[in-house]
Amino acid sequence: MSACEFESLEESLESHLPEAELSEVKRILFGKETQKLDLPSCAVSAASERDFELKGFRFEAAQEQLRPPRRVRVGLIQNRIVLPTDAPILDQINAMHSRVGEMVEVAAMCGVNIVCFQETWSESTNLYVCRSATLCFAAVLAKKYNMVVVSPILEREGLHSTLWNTAVVISNSGHVLGKSRKNHIPRIGDFNESTYYMEGDTGHTVFQTQFGNIAVNICYGRHHPLNWLMYSMNGAEIIFNPSATVGALSEPMWSIEARNAAIAHHCFTCAINRVGTEHFKSEFTSGDGKKAHHDFGHFYGSSYAAAPDGSRSPGLSRTRDGLLVVEMDLNLNRQISDKWSFKMTGRYSEYAEELTKSVRPGFKPNIVKE
Ligand SMILES: NC(=O)NCCC(=O)O
Structure with a gap:
């Protein structure tokens, strides 16, 4: 079986493990079981007609005496490119808009409050041009469906035509709240992004929305624990991780990194990855000894959400377009913080001091030798 045919880890466990062991294996692997969300039948049939997977899960928190629940529904959208990478650019963009537009319509039927698309969602991985049309498109959706839209795009800025890998956050009013650039x-491998993007300069912005405080840690930023930490320091309750990554490179890390961040920072995290294999007419190499080739490999989807108690939702498919609807009660963040106290027990000023010393010239590592 090829990497592109293997559907998902969960399906494989379900079809191969004895019933008696399955729930214990799942508890150990995935944490407390997330309940399935009842999604409206119009959404279920629209998703099936439009040929994408639709799944819904709920993370619950304990009822509190002094605070009402803070339930928010988040939608994660993963998709393959629609047209081949050598089709006229405007056709490619329009096709992506119409595909994602029909998926967002289903998200609206499911009562989604915040939707996040995959990294540079409106283009293939080598089609890097500024996307003001995409911005307008997302703003229209936000207002129409009263939904916060996190829209990761390629941004071209200013006199120097600087290219950034950016997520624009659009409020449910349809206004742009702000942007977060990939830090x-x-x-690595074929992701030679330093040849065209600059390192982001927006720090670790958190966006206060009607549905909670959110932040966007774009793709490769998920390998950097301090990047997650700083979004959390600024008060993020949900951190999105829109990504574009391939199986041979990062799949074993995928289910760990965003989930670990949710645990470490008492917040929710949402990891989103594209699907499909994007074929380019011109061969390319990446100076890593591999033969010239025409594609990056298989983008493995598997978008999921993780909660501060260490549990996670099942993932979307590794191969199909999909919408994952996740209801989360944000009260869980403080409940878990009160239980585990990672923030309270974090020795941040000590780390800050030691880190400051370690990046200065002449730093001597603290190693005891015999
Ligand atoms: N888009 C992107 O940053 N890809 C890098 C590969 C990875 O981080 O898995």
């Missing part, structure tokens, strides 16, 4: 630019 860590990969130089």
Whole structure:
């Protein structure tokens, strides 16, 4: 079976493990079981007609005496490109808009309050041009459906035509709340992004929305624990991780990193990855000894959400377009913080001091030798 045919880890466990062991294996692997959300039948049939997977899960928190629940529904959208990478650019963009538009319509039927698309969602991985049309498109959706839209795009800025890998956050009023630029630019495998993007300069912005405080840690930033930490320091309750990454490179890390961040920072995290294989006419190499090739490999989807108690939702498919609807009660963040106290027990000023010393010239590592 090829990497592109293997549907998902969960399905494989379900079809191969004995019933008696399955729930214990799932508890150990995935944490407390997330309940399935009842999604409206119009949404279920629209998703099936439009040929994408639709799944819904709920993370619950305990009822509190002094605070009402803070339930928010989040939609994660993963998709493959629609047209081949050598089709006229405007056709490619329009096709992506119409595909994602029909998926957002289903998200609206499911009562989604915040939707997040995959990294540079409106283009293939080598089609890097500024996207003002995409911005307008997302703003129209936000207002129409009263939904916060997190829209990761390629941004071209200013006199110097600087290219950034950016997520624009659009309020449910349809106004742009702000943007978050990708902080860590990969130089790994075929992801030679340092040849065209600059390292982000927007720090670790958190956006206060009607549905909670959100932040966007774009793709490769998920390998940097301090990047997650700083979004959390600024008060993020949900951190999105829109990504574009391939199986041979990062799949074993995928289910760990965003989930670990949710645990470490008492918040929710949402990891989103594209699907499909994007074929380019011109061969390319990446100076890593591999033969010239025409594609990055298989983008493995598997979008999921993780909660501060260590549990996680099942993932979307590794191969199909999909919408994952996740209801989360944000009260869980403080409940888990009160239980585990990672924030309270974090020795941040000590780390800050030691880190400051360690990046200065002449730093001597604290190693005891015999
Ligand atoms: N888009 C991107 O940053 N990809 C890098 C590969 C990875 O981080 O898995």
